[in-house]
Amino acid sequence: MSSQRRPSPQAIQLLSALLVEARTWRYGYDLSKETGLGAGTLYPLLDRLAKQGLLESEWLPSELEGRPPRHAYRLTRNGVSFAQTWQEAPKHADGPRGKLRPARS
Amino acid sequence: MRQLALILGGWAARLMHPVRPTQALAMYAEIENLPDRAALVWALGCLAAACRLRASLLAALIVGARLCVALAAGLFGYVHVWSSTHNLWFKLQIMSGVSPKLPASFINGLNSQPIDHWVWICVMFSTLGILHLIAAAMMALGRNDKVLQLSVVVIGLDLLMSVAGLGGLTLSAIYIGLITLMALVSAGLAWLWRWDERRMALT
Numbered sequence: 001m002s003s004q005r006r007p008s009p010q011a012i013q014l015l016s017a018l019l020v021e022a023r024t025w026r027y028g029y030d031l032s033k034e035t036g037l038g039a040g041t042l043y044p045l046l047d048r049l050a051k052q053g054l055l056e057s058e059w060l061p062s063e064l065e066g067r068p069p070r071h072a073y074r075l076t077r078n079g080v081s082f083a084q085t086w087q088e089a090p091k092h093a094d095g096p097r098g099k100l101r102p103a104r105s
Numbered sequence: 106m107r108q109l110a111l112i113l114g115g116w117a118a119r120l121m122h123p124v125r126p127t128q129a130l131a132m133y134a135e136i137e138n139l140p141d142r143a144a145l146v147w148a149l150g151c152l153a154a155a156c157r158l159r160a161s162l163l164a165a166l167i168v169g170a171r172l173c174v175a176l177a178a179g180l181f182g183y184v185h186v187w188s189s190t191h192n193l194w195f196k197l198q199i200m201s202g203v204s205p206k207l208p209a210s211f212i213n214g215l216n217s218q219p220i221d222h223w224v225w226i227c228v229m230f231s232t233l234g235i236l237h238l239i240a241a242a243m244m245a246l247g248r249n250d251k252v253l254q255l256s257v258v259v260i261g262l263d264l265l266m267s268v269a270g271l272g273g274l275t276l277s278a279i280y281i282g283l284i285t286l287m288a289l290v291s292a293g294l295a296w297l298w299r300w301d302e303r304r305m306a307l308t
Contacts, residue, residue: 027135028135039153040157043128071131071134
């Protein structure tokens with residue numbers, strides 16, 4: 001279930017980073033570098049977005065031989081429209097309007 | 106550098122796992138997949154995140170109590186190693202003709218028993234002291250399982266001491282009482298720690 005309230009600036013930053021290549025699996029470290037968010041902020045956010053159905057996650061095999069699988073994340077369809085909504089919404093808006101309202105699940 | 110990153114990341118993952126298992130595993134997996142320097146920076150960030158996540162008043166009190174008990178047990182162990190080895194050392198000095206600058210009553214006490222008695226005392230009490238020092242270190246690290254195992258060994262050694270006639274029953278009973286108290290405190294603090302983890306995992 002996605003919230004109607006404006007996400008935190010960090011969440012918008014993260015959603016924007018994920019939106020650049022919406023259907024590509026992304027790793028925690030790369031997202032942290034891109035957004036400047038530390039592990040302590042990034043992972044709880046990823047967890048919350050996944051619980052809201054905006055993100056999907058999967059353990060993918062590492063590209064490096066002999067290394068353990070990495071946890072990867074990408075936006076769901078709901079997540080893409082939610083991210084687009086908030087990326088376009090003005091900063092003072094307290095909720096998305098009209099057809100861009102994120103779907104309830 | 107890589108090894109250090111893995112150690113720090115391991116600590117972070119262990120601290121975080123009971124509260125946020127997926128996050129702990131995901132963070133640790135990143136370390137394994139990063140180049141050395143980036144892995145170390147990431148591991149430090151993970152450790153800071155784990156400490157922040159796990160920080161609570163109760164956790165601070167538990168760690169504080171653990172450190173206080175560990176300090177007391179460590180001092181107890183250190184005094185046993187120090188005093189028993191010094192007694193043996195003074196006895197050897199007296200036997201070799203050197204008279205150490207000690208009170209006469211102390212020298213008389215040393216002379217009242219043969220050297221094998223002091224060797225036996227040194228071995229038993231040093232062993233007891235070292236076991237207390239190890240137990241103190243385990244207590245400080247929060248390794249309740251090791252503290253309980255060491256307590257059983259110490260109780261066994263105390264009983265052996267009383268059977269061998271060293272220190273008498275009263276001394277053994279005091280030692281058994283102290284180590285049992287330490288084991289109970291350790292188990293209680295470990296239970297509280299797990300309760301705090303469960304409480305945090307639910308929030």
